[in-house]
Amino acid sequence: MDTSYENIKNLKESGLQPGTASVSERLQELSGNMDEINRVKRRYPMKITSYYLDLIKEKDDPIWRQAVPSVEELEDNFNLEDPLQEEEHTPVPYLVHKYPDRVLLLVSSKCAMYCRFCTRKRKVGRQEQIPMDDVFRAIDYIWDHSEVRDVVVSGGDPLMRSDSEIEAILERLRSIPHLDIIRIGTRMPCVQPSRITPRLVKMLKRYHPLFMNIHFNHPNEITPESSAALSLLADAGIPLGSQTVLLRGVNDDPQVMKELMHRLIKCRVKPYYIYQCDLVKGVDHFRTPVEVGMDIMKGLQGFTSGLCLPHFVIDGPGGKVPISPQYVKEVTPDQIVLTNFMNNLYSYPGVKKEGNRQISNKNVRKVGIALNLKKSVYGNERFDKYSEFDDLETANAIRLALENAGYEVVLLEADSDFIFSLKESDVDFVFNMAEGIHGESRESHVPAILEMFNIPYSGSGVLTQAITLNKSRKKEILDYYDIRTPNWQVFRSTNQKLNPALKFPLIVKPDAEGSSIGITNDSLVHDIVSLKKHVSKVLKDYDQPALVEEFVTGREFTVSLLGNPPKVLPIVEVNFDHLPAHIHRFDSWEAKWIFDNPESPVNPIICPAELRPKMKAQIEKVAKQTFEKLGCVDLARIDIRLDKDSNPHVLDVNALPGLMPDPKMNSRFPKSCYAAGMSYDEIILSILKSALKRYNLHLDPVEGRARGRGGRSRRTVPEVMHVSTDSQAEGSVQAPMP
Numbered sequence: 001m002d003t004s005y006e007n008i009k010n011l012k013e014s015g016l017q018p019g020t021a022s023v024s025e026r027l028q029e030l031s032g033n034m035d036e037i038n039r040v041k042r043r044y045p046m047k048i049t050s051y052y053l054d055l056i057k058e059k060d061d062p063i064w065r066q067a068v069p070s071v072e073e074l075e076d077n078f079n080l081e082d083p084l085q086e087e088e089h090t091p092v093p094y095l096v097h098k099y100p101d102r103v104l105l106l107v108s109s110k111c112a113m114y115c116r117f118c119t120r121k122r123k124v125g126r127q128e129q130i131p132m133d134d135v136f137r138a139i140d141y142i143w144d145h146s147e148v149r150d151v152v153v154s155g156g157d158p159l160m161r162s163d164s165e166i167e168a169i170l171e172r173l174r175s176i177p178h179l180d181i182i183r184i185g186t187r188m189p190c191v192q193p194s195r196i197t198p199r200l201v202k203m204l205k206r207y208h209p210l211f212m213n214i215h216f217n218h219p220n221e222i223t224p225e226s227s228a229a230l231s232l233l234a235d236a237g238i239p240l241g242s243q244t245v246l247l248r249g250v251n252d253d254p255q256v257m258k259e260l261m262h263r264l265i266k267c268r269v270k271p272y273y274i275y276q277c278d279l280v281k282g283v284d285h286f287r288t289p290v291e292v293g294m295d296i297m298k299g300l301q302g303f304t305s306g307l308c309l310p311h312f313v314i315d316g317p318g319g320k321v322p323i324s325p326q327y328v329k330e331v332t333p334d335q336i337v338l339t340n341f342m343n344n345l346y347s348y349p350g351v352k353k354e355g356n357r358q359i360s361n362k363n364v365r366k367v368g369i370a371l372n373l374k375k376s377v378y379g380n381e382r383f384d385k386y387s388e389f390d391d392l393e394t395a396n397a398i399r400l401a402l403e404n405a406g407y408e409v410v411l412l413e414a415d416s417d418f419i420f421s422l423k424e425s426d427v428d429f430v431f432n433m434a435e436g437i438h439g440e441s442r443e444s445h446v447p448a449i450l451e452m453f454n455i456p457y458s459g460s461g462v463l464t465q466a467i468t469l470n471k472s473r474k475k476e477i478l479d480y481y482d483i484r485t486p487n488w489q490v491f492r493s494t495n496q497k498l499n500p501a502l503k504f505p506l507i508v509k510p511d512a513e514g515s516s517i518g519i520t521n522d523s524l525v526h527d528i529v530s531l532k533k534h535v536s537k538v539l540k541d542y543d544q545p546a547l548v549e550e551f552v553t554g555r556e557f558t559v560s561l562l563g564n565p566p567k568v569l570p571i572v573e574v575n576f577d578h579l580p581a582h583i584h585r586f587d588s589w590e591a592k593w594i595f596d597n598p599e600s601p602v603n604p605i606i607c608p609a610e611l612r613p614k615m616k617a618q619i620e621k622v623a624k625q626t627f628e629k630l631g632c633v634d635l636a637r638i639d640i641r642l643d644k645d646s647n648p649h650v651l652d653v654n655a656l657p658g659l660m661p662d663p664k665m666n667s668r669f670p671k672s673c674y675a676a677g678m679s680y681d682e683i684i685l686s687i688l689k690s691a692l693k694r695y696n697l698h699l700d701p702v703e704g705r706a707r708g709r710g711g712r713s714r715r716t717v718p719e720v721m722h723v724s725t726d727s728q729a730e731g732s733v734q735a736p737m738p
C-alpha cells in the first residue's frame with residue numbers, strides 16, 4: 001500500500017486514511033461495535049493512519065486509547081476548550097507569543113491522526129487548511145519583532161503541508177536576520193513514518209540550525225519504520241527532541257516511561273518534555289494526579305542516564321512550569337541537606353559568608369516588627385473585622401523609634417507568608433504587634449512561629465496570648481486566684497438556660513475578641529428576650545460562644561503595665577460623660593470608636609485618673625496580680641471596673657495593647673506612658689528593653705552596624721512618615737520591605 005504523503009494528500013477528508021476500507025474493517029474487528037465510536041466522532045473528528053492502526057494489539061491498549069474515540073470524551077463537563085489561553089497571546093492569527101524570545105507559529109490545521117488527548121482538540125481537524133497568506137502574515141510579525149530568536153513551527157502537524165509549502169515557510173523564516181533557531185513540532189515519525197522521505201530531509205537540512213520536536217507516548221510506537229524515519233532526520237544533522245504527554249492508561253507508569261526514554265535515546269532523540277495532561281475539554285479521562293509524574297521523574301533520576309531525563313512540566317496560561325521531585329530537604333547557612341535517588345540523606349556544607357551574623361553574640365542588630373496592617377473591609381466581611389489591626393502610622397512610628405536607637409528594622413506582615421518573610425529577613429529579634437488572622441488562638445500564632453525559629457520577641461508568650469483572647473478561660477483563671485471579675489456564663493447556643501444567680505442588666509460579648517469588637521450599645525440587655533436575641537447575634541455574626549456578664553455599675557479604668565515585674569503607669573479613667581443619653585455608660589464599640597474621636601469636645605480619657613491613694617493602691621494591686629497570674633510579660637493593659645461598693649473587678653486583659661502614637665487618638669497604653677513623661681520612642685525602647693533583659697540580650701546594637709544616624713537628637717514628639725491615604729484605602733496594603 002502506498003502511504004506516501006502525496007497520496008494521502010489527495011484522499012477525501014472522510015476521517016480515514018489510505019485503505020479506508022481496511023481501517024474501518026479493522027476497527028470493527030477490534031471493537032466489535034462501532035456505535036459509540038461513531039457517536040463521539042460526530043463531536044470530535046476521528047482520523048487514524050493505517051500504519052498506526054496496525055500497532056494496535058487489542059482494544060483499549062495504549063495505542064488504541066490514543067487513537068480511537070471513547071465515550072468518556074463526551075462526559076467531560078469540567079475542562080476548558082482553551083486551557084492554555086493561547087487565544088489571549090495571539091497578536092496575529094496563527095501565532096502565539098507567550099515567552100519573551102520565542103513564538104509558536106501554527107502552519108497547519110491538520111494532522112495525520114487526531115490524537116484523542118490533543119490540547120488543540122477545539123481546532124484540529126475542524127477547519128480547512130490554513131491559507132499560506134495567513135502563515136506569511138504571521139511570519140511578518142516575527143520580522144517586526146527582533147526579540148524573537150526562536151520559532152516553533154507547529155499546528156496541527158506542519159508536515160501535513162507539501163514539501164514545497166514547507167520550504168516556502170522555512171525560506172521566509174530563514175531570511176529573518178534575528179531568528180536563530182527554527183524548530184518543527186511534528187508527530188509524523190510516530191504516526192506516519194513514511195512521511196519522512198529522503199527528499200523532505202534533504203530540503204530540511206538546508207535551513208539549519210533546524211531542530212525537530214517529535215511526539216512519542218509509548219514504547220510500542222518505536223518500530224523499525226519510525227526508527228528508520230528518525231535515523232534519516234538525525235543523519236541530516238537535525239537535533240531531535242521528544243515530547244511526551246502523560247496519559248492515564250497509556251504511560252502513567254515509571255517502567256513504561258523508562259522504556260520509552262531508552263528507546264528514544266537509541267534513536268538519537270533526546271527526551272525533552274513530559275507534559276502533565278492539559279485541562280482540555282473532552283480529555284479528562286486521560287488526566288493523572290501530578291504525583292504520578294513526580295514518581296515517574298523519581299523513577300528516572302539516578303536510575304537511568306541524564307541523557308534520558310526530560311523535564312516534567314505543567315503547561316498553563318502562565319506557560320510551562322517545571323515540576324520536580326524535592327531533592328533539597330533543608331537549607332541553612334551551615335549546610336544544605338540533600339537526598340539522592342535512593343532516599344539517602346547527604347549534607348553539602350554552606351559557604352561561610354563574611355559577616356554571617358551570629359545570634360550568640362547577644363547583640364541584637366536587626367529587628368522585625370510583626371504586625372497585621374489594617375485593611376478595608378470587602379464585600380461580606382464584618383465591618384469590624386480589622387479594627388484591632390495596626391495602621392501604617394503606628395508601624396512607621398515604631399520603626400522610627402527603633403531606627404533612632406540604631407537598629408535596622410524590617411516590617412513583617414503577619415499573614416500566611418510570614419514564615420517566608422521572617423526567614424528571608426534574617427532578624428535577631430521581633431517586636432510583636434501581630435493580632436493574628438485566623439482562629440481562636442490567632443494572637444499566639446506569631447509567638448509560636450518565633451519560638452519554633454528560636455527568635456526572641458517582645459510581649460507575652462504563646463499560652464498567655466491564647467488565654468487572654470478567650471474571655472471565659474481568662475475569667476476562670478482569675479476566679480481561681482480570687483481576683484474579682486463580674487459573674488458570668490458562657491452561651492454556646494440560644495437554648496441554654498440562664499443561670500438564675502446572674503442578675504440583670506447583663507452584657508453580651510463575643511467570647512474571643514478584643515477592642516470592643518462585638519460589644520455594641522445594645523449588648524446591654526435587661527430581659528430574657530433581648531438576651532436571647534443578642535446571644536443569637538453573637539453566635540451567628542462572630543461564630544463563637546457568647547459571654548454573658550453581670551453589668552458592674554461603677555467607674556471604669558484602664559491600667560497599663562510595663563516591664564518585668566511590671567510597673568503600673570498612670571491609670572486611665574474612661575469618661576462616659578460626653579456620651580449622648582441613649583448611649584449606655586460602658587466601653588461599647590460606639591463609645592470607643594464613634595464618640596471617641598479627635599474632634600470630640602469632651603475628653604473621653606482622663607489620665608491620670610483622680611483616685612484616693614487607697615483606691616489607687618487597690619486597683620494597682622489587682623492589676624499587678626492579674627498580670628502575674630496570667631503570665632503576661634513586658635506589657636499589658638488591664639480593664640477594671642468598680643462595683644457599687646467600689647470593689648475593683650477585672651473586665652478584660654489585653655496582652656497586645658494598641659500603640660497608636662498620636663496622642664489625639666487616645667490609644668490608652670501610650671496615653672498612660674505620656675502621662676508618666678515618656679516619649680513615644682521611650683515607650684518602644686522600654687518594651688524592647690524589658691524583652692531583651694528576659695532573654696539576656698544586650699540593648700545596644702552592635703557598634704558600626706547601626707545605621708548612620710549620628711547627630712540626630714532623639715525626638716520626644718513622635719514623627720510619622722507621611723502615608724498616602726490612597727494606599728490605605730486600597731485595602732491590600734503590604735508591609736513595605738526595605
Ligand SMILES: *Cc1c(COP(=O)(O)O)cnc(C)c1O
Pocket residue numbers: 096097098099102103104152320
Ligand atoms: C512550549 C512553547 C514554546 C517553546 O517553549 P520551550 O520551553 O522553549 O520549548 C513557545 N511558545 C509556546 C506558546 C509554547 O507553548
Ligand code: SF4
Pocket residue numbers: 110111112113114115117118119120124155156157187
Ligand atoms: S499530532 Fe499533535 S496537534 Fe495533531 S492531534 Fe496529535 S497531539 Fe494534536
